Amino acid sequence: MFRKIQMAAFSVSLFSLPAFAQDSPKLHFDGKTWWEHVKVLADDNMEGRETGSAGLRRAQAYVVEQLKKNGVEPASADGYYQPVKFTERQVIEKDSSAVLIRDGKSELLAPGDDILFSARSNTGESEISAPLVFAGYGLQIPEKQFDDLSGQNLSGKIVVFINGSTSDIPAALASHYSTFSERWKSLRAAGAIGIITIPNPASMDIPWSRIAINRLHPSMELAGAEFNESEGLKLSLTFNPGQAEKLFAGSGHTFAELAALAKDRKPLPHFPLAASVKAHVSVQSKEIESANVVAKLSGSDPVLKNECVVLSAHLDHIGIGAPVNGDNLYNGAMDDASGSALLVDVAASLKSHPEKLKRTLLFVFVTAEEKGLLGSRYFAAHPAVPIKSIAADVNVDMFLPIVPLKYLEVKGLEESDLGDRAAAVAASLGVKAIPDQEPLRNRFIRSDQYSFIVKGVPSVKMDVGAFPDTAEQKIFKDWLTNRYHAPSDDLNQPKDLSAAALYEEIIRRLLIDAANATARPQWKPDSFFRRYAAN
Numbered sequence: 001m002f003r004k005i006q007m008a009a010f011s012v013s014l015f016s017l018p019a020f021a022q023d024s025p026k027l028h029f030d031g032k033t034w035w036e037h038v039k040v041l042a043d044d045n046m047e048g049r050e051t052g053s054a055g056l057r058r059a060q061a062y063v064v065e066q067l068k069k070n071g072v073e074p075a076s077a078d079g080y081y082q083p084v085k086f087t088e089r090q091v092i093e094k095d096s097s098a099v100l101i102r103d104g105k106s107e108l109l110a111p112g113d114d115i116l117f118s119a120r121s122n123t124g125e126s127e128i129s130a131p132l133v134f135a136g137y138g139l140q141i142p143e144k145q146f147d148d149l150s151g152q153n154l155s156g157k158i159v160v161f162i163n164g165s166t167s168d169i170p171a172a173l174a175s176h177y178s179t180f181s182e183r184w185k186s187l188r189a190a191g192a193i194g195i196i197t198i199p200n201p202a203s204m205d206i207p208w209s210r211i212a213i214n215r216l217h218p219s220m221e222l223a224g225a226e227f228n229e230s231e232g233l234k235l236s237l238t239f240n241p242g243q244a245e246k247l248f249a250g251s252g253h254t255f256a257e258l259a260a261l262a263k264d265r266k267p268l269p270h271f272p273l274a275a276s277v278k279a280h281v282s283v284q285s286k287e288i289e290s291a292n293v294v295a296k297l298s299g300s301d302p303v304l305k306n307e308c309v310v311l312s313a314h315l316d317h318i319g320i321g322a323p324v325n326g327d328n329l330y331n332g333a334m335d336d337a338s339g340s341a342l343l344v345d346v347a348a349s350l351k352s353h354p355e356k357l358k359r360t361l362l363f364v365f366v367t368a369e370e371k372g373l374l375g376s377r378y379f380a381a382h383p384a385v386p387i388k389s390i391a392a393d394v395n396v397d398m399f400l401p402i403v404p405l406k407y408l409e410v411k412g413l414e415e416s417d418l419g420d421r422a423a424a425v426a427a428s429l430g431v432k433a434i435p436d437q438e439p440l441r442n443r444f445i446r447s448d449q450y451s452f453i454v455k456g457v458p459s460v461k462m463d464v465g466a467f468p469d470t471a472e473q474k475i476f477k478d479w480l481t482n483r484y485h486a487p488s489d490d491l492n493q494p495k496d497l498s499a500a501a502l503y504e505e506i507i508r509r510l511l512i513d514a515a516n517a518t519a520r521p522q523w524k525p526d527s528f529f530r531r532y533a534a535n
């Protein structure tokens, strides 16, 4: 079924895009060599490439061997590897509890069914007890005079919010203020001591049941005070939207009513809830080490070679977890062996078909993306080259060549002229660049390009795209529901090698274009993210 839809759609695309068919541009890729690398990186032997695991180290060793073979040189102070230290945090569920109290009556909240405890909670040994306030999306966006927190007393309260934003706020801006660190910064300043996040049912990539079975998977933070984002946060829970009515009972509002508004991206009301939460969370920590892999192809221009264009992808995935249909190995073939394999394949193509590059190309295979973009964040804070010398980041994460590549969805398309360059390169190959079609999913901040963006580096993340309400989009949606962060994101899934080959060609041409352009990419004058470049 899956395959059939795909083949039918593909034959249509060949005939409906005469420009592409007639020009039949010479590609440096056939998709096959790319898939051979994916097969190695997503093999069961790599054990799902969990950060800090032997499986990830084996995958890194393979990548380093390929880079060496293709003449790509080490670029970290320590060679190919840039060591990164983490604190791993695991909730001990049997020693943790949360109770909802209303009218003097207590109801135990069941981990998995009702809630997930976040390991960010920092109750120490003591218990926390606080009233609940509903604060809409929990966002403060000064640029849009949008404020979910004003007029409410949040001091000493636990703030309940639904993930999302109103439709008048540009996706990139909403994404930025929806990051944990930005949101917590404003909530903390308003006096809040905890948060309860309700996923927006209209934008959940993974069904609650699958989120719940992996809730005991440990989380990680970068070691070191410079990276602490959760100061003052005493409790963090995620609430099952399917059970969220119980939070709103007695408040004069229902969750159904609020979820309907959130689905349409309308403003949400703010009001105190008729309940409080008493909780104790026990968290166990240990130190973990992993590494980014950083390598370079030096530019040839005497001046511009001191600048570099980064091609990034994350090599880590989520390892071994709860079994789904008897399989507990989360291979992460598309997420993101596909992107790491592409980096290796592009490096090989530049060896077999060299290009004169003015700027240096930096290949960055980050670790711990799945833990919250941590490897890239570390890299951007301690880059192997001066951060000001990084002219651009092109990030490849789960580009999903599972339908023909007719539309290239470019996150960051309208933010910088790197977006314009990406669109022009795509057009030269008969592919149309389109902006983010699903702003609710916050994808501009959900992969490693974001770590570069907040350091001022113009960045894009590009994916095989589709318009809403099309057969192709249904294929993506089904993929997310069934395979995203599931053991079935493995080597045994449909893929479109032609789409992968064409995508690789776009990446290759964009890199060469950005490396050789006279001026380095610039943020658009009206881009919100321009402010980071000024710092």
Ligand SMILES: [Zn+2]
Pocket: 335, 370, 485
């Ligand atoms: Zn992922």
